[in-house]
Every structure is written in structure tokens, then in C-alpha cells.
Amino acid sequence: MSETLxxxxxxxxxPSPSGNTAEVISYVETFLNNIEVESHRTYKGGLLVTLKGENHDKHRFLTAHVDTLGAMVKDIKPNGRLKLDLIGGFRYNSIEGEYCEIETSNGEVYTGTILMHxxxxxxxxxxxxxxRNQTNMEIRLDEKVSTKEDVKQLGIDVGDFVSFDPRVSITKSGYIKSxxxxxxxxxxxxxxxxxxVKEEHVTLPYTTHILISNNEEIGYGGNSNIPPQTVEYLAVDMGVMxxxxxxxxxxxxICAxxxxxxxxYELRKHLVNLAKTHNISYRVDIYPFYGSDASAAMRAGHDLIHGLIGPGxxxxxxxxxxxxxxLDATGRLLWQYVQSEMVY
Incomplete structure (x- = not known):
């Protein structure tokens, strides 16, 4: 668990707001290279891994996404402050007072703070x-600027990506907050x-694909690059509280x-039965204002059995x-799921 944390x-x-995820994808790619697992970059910028199984006629497909919420520079105000345009579904009040980074198109990175005017x-x-809205909230740059021209001389312009300081912390009591x-x-x-799977030389019952997607927060991360043999599609994303x-x-x-x-329904019951059989603590829930890579795949017209699980x-x-x-319960259920028989 320490390694996971x-x-x-x-x-x-x-930093990896949707639309600017190359760095984190490269990190994941390096992680996989270090354990000698091949991966393939999709044209959309995601990363696809295939683990060959005993049955190559029916496939499984799992996803999780590395893209995050973020913003873009919408406008440079006359006083040198920046207006924001949000990336992903969140509210302005949730980022008030947050430290941020602005990445210019030439790769320069500047820091700032998101504040109410x-x-x-x-x-x-x-x-x-x-x-708290687009009109009233702005970025105060940590640079000596007081005009729009001052800001543009730094190389900052409309369309530059804004990422939020994660403020990650791991507590002695076992929480990770970020x-x-x-x-x-x-x-x-x-x-x-x-x-x-690699270290224990496990052969899975079915060929299993794992997509690290990079556009989930904007609705289309995992709706493509799905092999035609795929029968079951499991999104691994957060459970909401x-x-x-x-x-x-x-x-x-386990999302219903x-x-x-x-x-x-049958896949959901299968996941519940696996949790019960292996003494994995679980909850079944409904997420009222939520969508996943799995639901995006269904909207794209794929003929799949789809499910969704994740840490609360x-x-x-x-x-x-x-x-x-x-995290432990989710990891244990994933381990049992990829080694189980399919629903159909």
C-alpha cells in the first residue's frame, strides 16, 4: 500500500488537465517500460496495454483516466490579471484561493493564485x-505585471493551460488527500x-486490455480503441460520496x-459476488451526476457489457x-475480477 500511495x-x-496530458502519459509509459510491459499510444494521446490471455476470442477492457480538471486562459485583463475558462465539470468556488501554474505554448511555466477580483x-x-464566476474570478500572477502588454511579453496568451496545485498529503491515519x-x-x-500480473507470471483467462485514457473529463476518453473482440468493459473511476x-x-x-x-446488471451482480466470496468490503451505489469512460463507450455505439467500480x-x-x-478493497476486487470467468 505504501508503494500505491x-x-x-x-x-x-x-499537471495534466484534459487536452494537455503528454507529460503524465510519458510518465506512465516509462513506468510500464521499467517493468518490461509494452504499450501503445493512441492518436488521441492515451496509452493502451494488452495482456494476452488463455482465451483470445473474447476480450476484457479496463480503463482509468489521467486527465484532470483544469482551465485555460480566457483573456488577459487590462490590469495584468487573467480570466479563466474551465476544463471539466466543477464550480469556481472549489478553486478559490488555489495556487496554480500557467503553461505557455513555448513551454514556460508561471505560477499564480486564483482569486476573486x-x-x-x-x-x-x-x-x-x-x-464566484468567470466574470469575478481571476489569476494573480507571481510576476511584476500591471498591464496586458506586460503579461504578453512573458509569453502568456489566450489558450494557455492552467493546472491546479494538488496539495497532496498522506496522513498517519491512512488517508490521502489531494x-x-x-x-x-x-x-x-x-x-x-x-x-x-507481470511479476507473478499470471496468465489471465481472457486477453485483457487496459487503457489509460486522457479525455474522460470532457466526455470521450475511452470511447475508442476498443478491440472488436471485447465483451466486458470495466471503468475504474471514483465512487462519489x-x-x-x-x-x-x-x-x-460498485456503481449500479x-x-x-x-x-x-449481470456484471454488477458478478462484481458483488466476487466481493462477497473474497471478503472484500464494498458498497453498491448510484451516482446521480456522473458519467464514465464506460458510459462514453456505450454512447459511441459499442456492443458491450459495461461496469464501473472505484475507491470511495x-x-x-x-x-x-x-x-x-x-484503495486496497478496489485493488483486491480488480485482481479477482481479471481472473474470473466472464458473465457470458
Missing amino acids: QLIKKLVSI QTSVHVYKDAGTAE RHLDDKASVALLLNLIKR GDGQSTDEYTVS KDSSGPYH IDSSHAFERTHQES
């Missing part, structure tokens, strides 16, 4: 009540799964339904947290 820590520390309570009476646990926690679990949810930070969450509709993560699309017990 350190791998997550490394992954979340690599009306932040100073000694100047603005509505500092606490003004709406931005971007969605879905880099699951990426780490799949990488460890691949590593274990909140009022009315059964998911917690100590079990694996999200905003796209129900996941495959608190405060999704904000400052997230999970516990090593949830």
Missing part, C-alpha cells in the same frame, strides 16, 4: 457575497495490477447507475480524499 502522490503532482474585504463590501484523485488513484491501481450515497472512504464502490442510466472519494471535483482501505 507514493505512486498516486507522483501522478497527482504531474473582490477579494480584499477592506475594499469590497461584497467580498463574501459576490458570485486534488485529482479522480482518477489518478485508479490509474495507480491499474498500473499495480499490470505489475503484479455525499448525502444519500452509500459509498464511503473504506470500501470499493449514473446519469447515463443503469450499468450492466470524498468531495469529488474539489479537494478530494480517500483512505488506503478503499
Whole structure:
């Protein structure tokens, strides 16, 4: 588990907002090269691994995504502050006060802080009540700039990517808290799964593909590069917590339904039975405002059995947290699943 937590820590520390994921994909590629596992880069920029199994007529397909929430520079204001345009589904209030990095098109990186324009309570009476939106929020650059021209001389321009400081921390009590646990926690679990299959010389019952996708937060990460022999498709993504949810930070969450509709009933029951048989703590849940790579694949028209599991993560699309017990339960269920018989 210590290795898993350190791998997550490394992954979340690599900036990778959707649309700018080459660096983190290269890191994953190097990880796989170091354990002598071949991978293939897709034209969309994802990474595909194939583990040959005993049955090559029916395939499994698993995904997790390395792309994260982020932003782009929308405009440079006359006072040298930057306006934002969000990448992914989150709210401006969740990034207020956050440190960030701006990467220019020539590769320069500058730091800043995301603030309300009306932040100073000694100047603005509505500092606490003004709406957190694109009009009112801005980036204060850590550079000596006071005009639009000053900023442009740095090389910063519209369309430059903005990434958020993950502020990752691992506690003595077994929690890991950070931005971007969605879905880099699951990426780490799949990488460890691949590593274990390799090190223990395990031959899986079915040829199994693992896609590290890079456009999930914008809706189309895992809807392509699916071999025609694929029968089962399992997305590994976060389980969401909140009022009315059964998911917690100590079990694996098995999704029954999200905003796209129900996941495959027989596959869901199969996952539950595996958890029960192997004494893996789990929760079945519905995620009301959620979509996954698996649901994207279904919308793309693939004829698949699709499912979704993942570690329970608190405060999704904000400052997230999970516990090593949830990571362990998810990893154990994945290990049993890839060695099990298919539903059909």
C-alpha cells in the first residue's frame, strides 16, 4: 500500500488537465517500460496495454483516466490579471484561493493564485457575497505585471493551460488527500495490477486490455480503441460520496447507475459476488451526476457489457480524499475480477 500511495502522490503532482496530458502519459509509459510491459499510444494521446490471455476470442477492457480538471486562459485583463475558462465539470468556488501554474505554448511555466477580483474585504463590501464566476474570478500572477502588454511579453496568451496545485498529503491515519484523485488513484491501481500480473507470471483467462485514457473529463476518453473482440468493459473511476450515497472512504464502490442510466446488471451482480466470496468490503451505489469512460463507450455505439467500480472519494471535483482501505478493497476486487470467468 505504501508503494500505491507514493505512486498516486507522483501522478497527482504531474499537471495534466484534459487536452494537455503528454507529460503524465510519458510518465506512465516509462513506468510500464521499467517493468518490461509494452504499450501503445493512441492518436488521441492515451496509452493502451494488452495482456494476452488463455482465451483470445473474447476480450476484457479496463480503463482509468489521467486527465484532470483544469482551465485555460480566457483573456488577459487590462490590469495584468487573467480570466479563466474551465476544463471539466466543477464550480469556481472549489478553486478559490488555489495556487496554480500557467503553461505557455513555448513551454514556460508561471505560477499564480486564483482569486476573486473582490477579494480584499477592506475594499469590497461584497467580498463574501459576490458570485464566484468567470466574470469575478481571476489569476494573480507571481510576476511584476500591471498591464496586458506586460503579461504578453512573458509569453502568456489566450489558450494557455492552467493546472491546479494538488496539495497532496498522506496522513498517519491512512488517508490521502489531494486534488485529482479522480482518477489518478485508479490509474495507480491499474498500473499495480499490470505489475503484479507481470511479476507473478499470471496468465489471465481472457486477453485483457487496459487503457489509460486522457479525455474522460470532457466526455470521450475511452470511447475508442476498443478491440472488436471485447465483451466486458470495466471503468475504474471514483465512487462519489455525499448525502444519500452509500459509498464511503473504506470500501470499493460498485456503481449500479449514473446519469447515463443503469450499468450492466449481470456484471454488477458478478462484481458483488466476487466481493462477497473474497471478503472484500464494498458498497453498491448510484451516482446521480456522473458519467464514465464506460458510459462514453456505450454512447459511441459499442456492443458491450459495461461496469464501473472505484475507491470511495470524498468531495469529488474539489479537494478530494480517500483512505488506503478503499484503495486496497478496489485493488483486491480488480485482481479477482481479471481472473474470473466472464458473465457470458
